[in-house]
Amino acid sequence: MSKITYKDSKGNSKTIEVENGLTVMEGAIQNDIPGIDADCGGSMACATCHVYVEEKWLDKIPKAEEAEVDMIDMAYEPKKNSRLSCQLIVSDELEGLTVTTPAQQS
Amino acid sequence: MIKTDAIIIGAGPVGLFAVHQLGIKGLKAIVIDNLDKAGGQCIELYPDKPIYDIPAVPECTGEELTKNLMEQIKPFNTEFFYNERVDEVKQNKDNWIVKTNNNNEFTAPNIIIAGGVGSFEPRKLSVKNIEKYEGKSLFYSVKNKDEFKNKNISIFGGGDSALDWALELSKFSKITLIHRRSEFRGAPHTLSEIKKLEDEGKISIKTPCQLESITGEKKIESITIKFEDEKTEKIKTDIVLSFFGLIMKLGPIAEWGLNMNKKTIEVNSENFETNKKGIFAAGDICSYPGKLKLILSGFHEVALASVECFKRARPNEKYRFEFTTSSKSIQDRLGKK
Numbered sequence: 001m002s003k004i005t006y007k008d009s010k011g012n013s014k015t016i017e018v019e020n021g022l023t024v025m026e027g028a029i030q031n032d033i034p035g036i037d038a039d040c041g042g043s044m045a046c047a048t049c050h051v052y053v054e055e056k057w058l059d060k061i062p063k064a065e066e067a068e069v070d071m072i073d074m075a076y077e078p079k080k081n082s083r084l085s086c087q088l089i090v091s092d093e094l095e096g097l098t099v100t101t102p103a104q105q106s
Numbered sequence: 107m108i109k110t111d112a113i114i115i116g117a118g119p120v121g122l123f124a125v126h127q128l129g130i131k132g133l134k135a136i137v138i139d140n141l142d143k144a145g146g147q148c149i150e151l152y153p154d155k156p157i158y159d160i161p162a163v164p165e166c167t168g169e170e171l172t173k174n175l176m177e178q179i180k181p182f183n184t185e186f187f188y189n190e191r192v193d194e195v196k197q198n199k200d201n202w203i204v205k206t207n208n209n210n211e212f213t214a215p216n217i218i219i220a221g222g223v224g225s226f227e228p229r230k231l232s233v234k235n236i237e238k239y240e241g242k243s244l245f246y247s248v249k250n251k252d253e254f255k256n257k258n259i260s261i262f263g264g265g266d267s268a269l270d271w272a273l274e275l276s277k278f279s280k281i282t283l284i285h286r287r288s289e290f291r292g293a294p295h296t297l298s299e300i301k302k303l304e305d306e307g308k309i310s311i312k313t314p315c316q317l318e319s320i321t322g323e324k325k326i327e328s329i330t331i332k333f334e335d336e337k338t339e340k341i342k343t344d345i346v347l348s349f350f351g352l353i354m355k356l357g358p359i360a361e362w363g364l365n366m367n368k369k370t371i372e373v374n375s376e377n378f379e380t381n382k383k384g385i386f387a388a389g390d391i392c393s394y395p396g397k398l399k400l401i402l403s404g405f406h407e408v409a410l411a412s413v414e415c416f417k418r419a420r421p422n423e424k425y426r427f428e429f430t431t432s433s434k435s436i437q438d439r440l441g442k443k
Contacts, residue, residue: 039223039354041390041399045151048353070291073264074229074351077316078286080334106229106353 002090005098006033006051013098018090024099025049025085035101042086044068048106049085050075051099061088061097076102108185110134111419112216112412113204115192118146120389120404121220122175127412129182130428130436133419136212137184138204140191140225145172147222147390148401150352161402171401181441191225195362195385200418202384216415218408219371219380219387224356231262231348233317243326244346254279258342260329262317263349264290271347272309273299281309282341284331288313312339320346359391367393377414378407384418386411 007013018027028036040046072082114121117139128135148168156165194205204212228246255278264285269292272283303309318332329343356369365372365381370393378386389404416425430436
């Protein structure tokens with residue numbers, strides 16, 4: 001279990017204990033966190049689980065593969081710290097990670 | 107108005123197999139889909155990605171699966187209505203009337219909603235008041251390229267559609283290609299063509315930047331883009347083309363009076379009927395205790411739903427369960443001697 005904080009675009013935040021091995025997207029879906037749609041179910045095909053990763057975490061989490069970066073092109077208002085939460089696998093190293101969901105996913 | 111035994115909404119794998127299950131029971135169906143071809147998510151999201159959990163098919167791509175399903179339902183000569191979205195569902199005694207955004211009307215005792223996560227629609231730009239330009243000087247697809255001659259065109263996106271249209275339209279218009287990062291995603295050949303045209307001054311490339319604002323009363327006159335370093339640039343533009351892929355929208359389905367659970371339709375797991383008699387939901391769009399969003403689950407769901415469809419479409423006939431291997435009437439319907 002690792003603590004992951006999900007913030008929405010208005011600043012509301014919720015911290016959840018997510019089982020290691022699940023993705024940050026799955027942690028959100030299983031705990032009814034709004035703001036993450038994950039329409040394609042985690043097959044990296046839709047960019048609707050898009051989140052902004054807190055800057056200080058950018059270097060600590062595994063880098064996005066090319067396919068993920070390509071998919072982020074399709075996301076709503078992508079930024080430098082954009083990631084797809086279906087590609088972030090929760091582990092002890094991610095304890096305390098904070099992600100912010102965009103104002104909308106589509 | 108077109109009369110049939112079942113109206114299938116969605117031409118993804120589950121909708122296609124519904125045609126089969128209805129067809130072998132002697133029922134006619136029509137299929138409506140908002141995309142321009144069959145396959146649904148399999149074609150739109152992962153045509154080249156392998157699928158490993160179709161029973162007895164160790165590995166196949168979304169495209170192959172779709173091709174095989176189309177082959178499997180060929181004997182039923184089913185009519186497909188592509189590029190159409192179902193907007194309205196109305197009841198008429200024991201029948202349902204379905205109306206599309208293309209003003210086609212269908213009636214049948216059964217509707218099978220196999221709509222996945224909803225209909226695919228282009229992802230739209232998110233700048234204020236941008237809707238008013240849509241269809242006039244802002245487009246999310248190119249239908250008739252003659253409309254794009256001798257213009258200043260700003261194209262947004264970094265994938266194949268953006269690159270291909272930049273190449274094509276640069277033959278007779280001034281193109282600015284705008285992308286949020288410096289890398290484009292396209293075939294090496296396309297990328298080198300783009301580079302060549304940039305060197306020749308026929309295409310201007312702006313990266314890494316995004317759309318900041320649009321000006322123009324009725325038509326677009328110029329756009330302002332913002333670079334990563336916060337600098338902005340104004341570009342004279344007659345037409346904006348935006349290619350940020352497709353998203354899935356549930357759309358009007360939510361307004362048909364069906365019991366919904368988040369973005370899914372509640373069904374019973376005996377025949378996958380919704381709270382409305384004669385309306386069924388199958389595949390990713392349906393929910394019931396234990397539901398798994400697998401293609402194979404969708405196949406099972408339409409097999410069971412088709413039995414209830416038969417009872418509603420042929421109230422005076424008795425339903426007989428038959429195997430394709432041994433049933434003479436099924437083999438006739440499949441055109442097998």
